[in-house]
Amino acid sequence: MSVRFSSAKSEYDLIREEWFERINQIAKTSVFVGGQAVNRFEKGYAAYIGTKHALGVGNGTDALFLTLKALGIGPEDEVIVPANTFIATVEAIHHTGARPVLVDCDPQSYLIDMDKMKQARTNKTKAVIPVHLYGQMVDIEAINEWADTFHIHVVEDSAQAAGAKMNQKRAGSLGTAGCFSFYPDKNLGAFGDGGGITTSRDELAEKILLLRNHGSKVRYSHELPGFNSRLDPIQAAALEIKLKYxxxxxxxxxxxxxxxxxxxxxxxxxxxxxxxxxxxxxxxxxxxxxxxxxxxxxxxxxxxxxxxxxxxxxxxxxxxxxxxxxxxxxxxxxxxxxxxxxxxxxxxxxxxxxxxxxxxxxxxxxxxxxxxx
Structure with missing residues (x-):
């Protein structure tokens, strides 16, 4: 008998009937992009994380990229990030045109070394992405105190830490924004790709809403050049069900x-x-x-x-x-x-x-x- 590495199949078996009923409801309305399924999950996830907004996007990489873009980060800027992370964290920085500035990890926790992070700051540093690696939270409040002094954005890479809590505050609620992956093997995983962004900053949320949908809030009215990165309602339905567990x-x-x-x-x-x-x-x-x-x-x-x-x-x-x-x-x-x-x-x-x-x-x-x- 083998020991499985992850539980995606067991999670599917657990919610299958309820999820199929949700899919049936989506099919009856023929709303296959956006719609109530996505809205319900976003509202529920924001309440769970403790932020004003939760915005579904296509995947965790897009969550990071769109957040950085919405913050105005681009060429000539620098973003500090740990060297020991999944490549998506650094890809998101790269594709904005900004320079990823790598720092080492703490040798025991494997989380970003805060002293080295501080030493890496220059006058070009616009953001830092602490990664809640392996599901363990970085002390974001301590980073915020330093970052606020230099007007540096703190973008939490919470891809592996959905549900983690420090001092009664959840991962994704402490920085400028939190970025999540809902890849199937994550602690809160869809049955396909998906991602999310949490923030309490209204202006940032509005900008991300535009960027994720071709720069548009109203069909055929495009306020800026955007992207196509939306959470699928079938995946949102699965995530809403799983969230209660x-x-x-x-x-x-x-x-x-x-x-x-x-x-x-x-x-x-x-x-x-x-x-x-x-x-x-x-x-x-x-x-x-x-x-x-x-x-x-x-x-x-x-x-x-x-x-x-x-x-x-x-x-x-x-x-x-x-x-x-x-x-x-x-x-x-x-x-x-x-x-x-x-x-x-x-x-x-x-x-x-x-x-x-x-x-x-x-x-x-x-x-x-x-x-x-």
Whole structure:
């Protein structure tokens, strides 16, 4: 018996009948773009996050890009971003024409190193994108205090942190705006692509509304050159249904993380550092093993029906896509080191203790017999 890496199939089984009924209602109205399904989800998600606005868009990358565009960020501007993030975070900056300025991560939490972030600021810095990596929140309030001094926008990359909460405030509610991915494997995932932007700034929300829909609020009246990035109503319907389970699922993931910690005691692995509160929703449960055995450990786990992953194998500055930024190997040593040792173990809303026990036993055996390279 295998241990699944994610729970998209189980989530589908859970909401299938209710979702099919929503799809039937959408089909009867023949409103296949926008409409009440999207409006209901946006209203519900804004209330859940604690912002005045939630705006559905095509995907998480568009959420970042459109937010930066709406903030007026473009050529000659700089945006600070961690080197250890999914490439979409940096792509969004690149496509505005601004320069991504990379900084290293904290060696324990893997979140953006705030001291290095502050050192990277120049008079061209217009925004910083702290990434709530693996589901763990960055201390946005601390960043806001610094950023406000220099009139720098704080755009939360909340793609992996839907539902996370710090000091009773949710990810996506603390910065200038929060950007979410609703990709199927996310903590709040659709059954296709989708993304969202949350903000309490009316002017920013109005600008994003225009940009996501060809620069138009009224059909054939175009106020500016825009884009086509809208949340599909069929996906919005699934997200609205799933939203009512999100807090329960977040609690389940934290419970699974606690079980992992108890079962991995005594093994030669490094488990995640976190605050033992709601600020981590464990989109990913990432451990570290010795670099020399990492790949063999993963192969042995796979042979026993346990899938794993590496989030993410190559820091941004070492990818061919962003070699023109001019960084070199060794520039971000913490990001470079841990990605060679990282293994993401199965983590989802439907894991049971027996599944985690199986993973732990298989991992223990793999560590003992792993071949060094």
């Amino acid at each position: 999100l807090d329960e699922w977040s609690a389940k993931r934290r419970e699974c993380a606690d079980l992992y910690e108890s079962y991995l005691i005594g093994m030669d692995v490094m488990t995640p550092i976190h605050q033992n509160d709601e600020s981590h929703v464990f989109h990913v449960y990432m451990i570290r093993v010795e670099e020399e055995i990492r790949d063999d450990v993963r192969k042995q786990l796979q042979k026993r029906g346990i899938l794993s992953a590496v989030h993410y194998p190559t820091p941004i500055h070492l990818t061919p896509a962003f070699k023109e930024l001019g960084y070199s190997k060794g520039d971000f040593i913490h990001s470079e080191t841990y990605t060679k040792e990282a293994i993401s173990l199965p983590m989802h809303n439907f894991l049971e203790e027996q599944d985690i026990q199986r993973v732990a036993h298989a991992l223990s055996d793999a560590l003992k017999s792993a071949v060094r390279v």
